[in-house]
Amino acid sequence: MSASSDRDAFASGARKLRPEMPMKGRRVANGEVPTDPGDYAWMPLRPGPEHFKDDQSGEYPRLGWWLMTPNGRSGSLDPKLHTVTVHEDGTISVHPSIRIPESGALPAFHGWLVEGEWRRA
Secondary structure (H helix, E strand, O other), X not given: OOHHHHHHHHHHHHHHHOOOOOEEOEEOOXXXXXXXXXXXXXXXXXXXXXXXXXXXXXXXXXXXXXXXXXXXXXXXXXXXXXXXXXXXXXXXXXXXXXXEOOEOOEOOEEEEXXXXXXXXX
16 A cells, blocks of 8 residues: 555544534434434434444433434433433534543544534534
């Protein structure tokens, strides 16, 4: 591999870990699992799918907002901590900021979701 292709491959990987921000998120249908960076969804009461384990708690969230951050971290919003406003167009705003700590090889995420748009804190 040439030096320039090494740089290109590194840059491509770095974009996945530090995506361009702000980033337009995507609300997926209620009950659908967020599968792409930036996705979020309201999940009715049911066991979580195996591939959607919360990165922080190691638990499978059930009822509430599930999300995948722009850098690919999966998680759920804590109703004791987060207030979610659903807007007329179906997008959401979350307060306070969403913070997911680094975990092993998984990068940290800290940012805001405002009217469906992800912003770095």
